[in-house]
Amino acid sequence: MTHDIAVVPGDGIGQEVTPAALEVLEALDIDFLFREAAAGDAVKAETGEALPQETYDLVASSDATLFGAAGETAADVILPLREAVDSFVNVRPARAYPGVDAVRPETDLVFLRENTEGVYSGHETRLSDDLSTLTRVVTDSASRRLAEFACEFVDDRGLDEFAVVHKANVMRETDGRFRDAVVDVADAGGVETQEVLMDAFATHVCLDPTQFDVVVCPNLAGDVLSDLAAGLVGGLGLLPSANVGPDRALFEPVHGTAPDIAGQGVANPAAAILSAAMLLEYLGHEDEGAAVQEAVEDVLEEGPRTGDLGGDASTDEVTAAVIDRL
Numbered sequence: 001m002t003h004d005i006a007v008v009p010g011d012g013i014g015q016e017v018t019p020a021a022l023e024v025l026e027a028l029d030i031d032f033l034f035r036e037a038a039a040g041d042a043v044k045a046e047t048g049e050a051l052p053q054e055t056y057d058l059v060a061s062s063d064a065t066l067f068g069a070a071g072e073t074a075a076d077v078i079l080p081l082r083e084a085v086d087s088f089v090n091v092r093p094a095r096a097y098p099g100v101d102a103v104r105p106e107t108d109l110v111f112l113r114e115n116t117e118g119v120y121s122g123h124e125t126r127l128s129d130d131l132s133t134l135t136r137v138v139t140d141s142a143s144r145r146l147a148e149f150a151c152e153f154v155d156d157r158g159l160d161e162f163a164v165v166h167k168a169n170v171m172r173e174t175d176g177r178f179r180d181a182v183v184d185v186a187d188a189g190g191v192e193t194q195e196v197l198m199d200a201f202a203t204h205v206c207l208d209p210t211q212f213d214v215v216v217c218p219n220l221a222g223d224v225l226s227d228l229a230a231g232l233v234g235g236l237g238l239l240p241s242a243n244v245g246p247d248r249a250l251f252e253p254v255h256g257t258a259p260d261i262a263g264q265g266v267a268n269p270a271a272a273i274l275s276a277a278m279l280l281e282y283l284g285h286e287d288e289g290a291a292v293q294e295a296v297e298d299v300l301e302e303g304p305r306t307g308d309l310g311g312d313a314s315t316d317e318v319t320a321a322v323i324d325r326l
């Protein structure tokens with residue numbers, strides 16, 4: 001069986017780490033058909049549109065997508081691409097790895113981020129020279145769908161609880177609805193919930209990340225708090241993610257375009273390669289996914305390492321070292 005994979009490198013270091021992940025997938029004995037498509041700032045500068053219709057259509061019809069990074073046009077690129085795969089959850093593991101200098105080496109978290117609404121629903125209005133507004137969308141249906149996924153997710157990991165992060169004491173209607181829906185689904189499924197206000201969560205996770213395991217968040221909170229967790233484990237170059245929908249999924253490193261290092265061939269490919277490992281698992285190639293994950297872990301422990309981890313290796317050298325270990 002051939003897997004149809006869309007490849008959308010996007011901008012900045014997405015152009016460097018996505019080919020690295022692709023090289024790793026190509027080194028495996030699995031039948032893939034890779035189709036590359038453009039999106040992002042550079043395409044917009046050339047053509048006037050950040051997300052060509054053919055890119056959207058390719059992502060919407062492929063078995064899975066490997067995405068790189070979105071820059072200034074993130075709202076025009078990554079949000080519609082998540083919609084193209086009907087992705088209702090962004091799974092973001094944040095783990096510390098042996099050999100990597102981490103602020104909190106005991107960190108082992110998975111963020112389950114609501115992926116369709118909240119303040120990222122795109123309803124922004126400029127009302128005057130002085131005033132802009134944003135409509136935050138929260139539905140019972142999206143919150144419940146996320147919670148159902150979370151219940152299955154913790155069950156698969158042999159757990160019986162997850163944390164729900166919100167700010168329902170201030171955003172009573174929207175975060176209140178989110179919290180109530182998530183807790184209701186968890187209660188019905190016999191899953192315990194630990195409610196944490198999102199500002200308090202930011203402090204608690206820094207002081208002792210072992211208090212948490214699976215963390216269910218509204219959209220913006222999930223984006224911000226998972227980046228915060230990246231800071232605890234050694235940086236954004238280490239966090240992969242999966243945007244999961246009912247029939248397809250899109251995999252991307254959590255990091256953005258990193259304009260400060262883009263074009264130099266020194267970006268850490270670990271997050272993109274770990275995203276490819278998640279893609280393998282999603283497609284049913286659990287053994288190969290685990291092998292890629294282990295190869296990345298070995299390289300993180302033994303080197304070579306890129307500059308963000310204190311080394312001086314290039315993206316290509318780290319990628320070759322991962323492939324060597326497969």
Ligand code: GGG
Nearest residue numbers: 069070074252253254255256
């Ligand atoms: N590969 C992740 C990426 O491109 N991040 C840039 C960004 O702004 N993302 C917004 C989001 O993840 O919602």
